[in-house]
Amino acid sequence: MDTPVKRVAVVGTGVIGASWVAYFLAQGLDVSATDPMPGAEEKLRKTVERHWPTMEKLGLAAGASPDRLTFYPELEAALQGVDFVQENGPEREDLKIELFRRMDAALPAHVVLASSSSGLLMSRVQAACAHPGRVVLGHPFNPPHMIPLVEVIGGEQTSQQAVDTAMAFYAAIGKRPIHPRKEVKGHIANRLQAALWREAFHLVDQGVASVGDIDTAIAYGPGLRWALMGPFLNLHLSGGEGGIRHLLDHLGPPIESWWADLGTPSITEELKQKITAGVQEELQGRQSGLLESERDHLLIGLIDAKAASKTLP
Structure with a gap:
């Protein structure tokens, strides 16, 4: 992995955020996580523990460890010293606008703020930021700790540099980023x-x-x-x-x-x-938990096979 990003802030640690945390840790990064929900830290650490055998099968970067996760109850504390932000808050425009305003105010202007939003437009989310040029969409495909796709889209005020930085970061940690040229509801996938x-x-x-x-x-x-x-x-x-x-x-x-x-x-x-x-x-006769486990097992084989192909794009 060759990226200047060494510490990532993961804001919001629900299903998507926790999956991102496991993936970033597996790539040998330090992760600062935050979520205001009661019991969020305990739930996050248990989720990372559950995902870790999968990360080991997919391959760990040098120095990768769950011990490189730090949890902060307060947003501003989690943002200190980070090089990239992956936001995963509720899919409500008003909440995202306020969240990005706070993150923008707390971080140096060069740090990219990426959102995992599945449908909101970054042009609206970046509206209250003093540095809207660094706000991008970094939409993963669920579950992010396994599926390589990330959609990177800028808003009306996003700089090309921010898009390029996000694309390079995701590619460096093994993702397959794509860059839709226009904002549309729901993006591409x-x-x-x-x-x-x-x-x-x-x-x-x-x-x-x-x-x-x-x-x-x-x-x-x-x-x-x-x-x-x-x-x-x-x-x-x-x-x-x-x-x-x-x-x-x-x-x-x-x-x-x-x-x-x-x-x-x-x-x-x-x-x-x-x-x-x-x-x-x-689902008769099948347990959802076992179905998920079998899906992940087969996905690992498929991802490995695709990575080994010299012909498939």
Whole structure:
């Protein structure tokens, strides 16, 4: 790992924040964590302990240790001497604006303030900062301690230097950062997920398929290919020797007809009940905890295999 960042502040240590803490520690960084919730420190340390065997399997950097975690009840104390901030507070714009105002006031102007927000726009979050140019989105994909993707987006007042610094930092610690050029609700990955969810919910709502059938269709169909390459490269391979252009020329009209037929469901109480009952039926005989553990075990193998590939992007 080659990065000038040596100490990271993690602000907010819920599910996402705690996952970030485990990852930063595994990369050999010092972590200053803070969260105002009662019992937050004990819960965080237990979560890091639970994640640590996974971090060991993925590979630890030199000097990596849970002992390099320090918890502070007060925000300003946790920010002292840090080189980078990863914020993971509640997804409320008013709270984020005030939180970033306080962080901005407490830190030197060169320290980048990154938010894990899944949907808020940095142009709004940075509004009350005296140094708005250093505010960026650093949106991870859950769980951050395993999934490499990070979306880095600036707001209207964000400097290119701050974006470049964040991109370089995440890349240096083993992430796969991407830089969307425009702010949009939900960023990129969540919008793509939402498109799939919309049609999945529609198919259940219309009685076309069960919850279990849809999960099987993705997990044992296109999901296997998507885990290796994105939608455009997969379409390119489907085009044979002619590649993506051949596929678009010949399958463009059918694809457009499918788009025109996609549903626009509303998440009504009735649909909520259908989805919940379907998931419960799918989980019969399985424990959610064991399912999560098995998912993580398989993810480690997949991540290792992708890292070893000389061809896949």
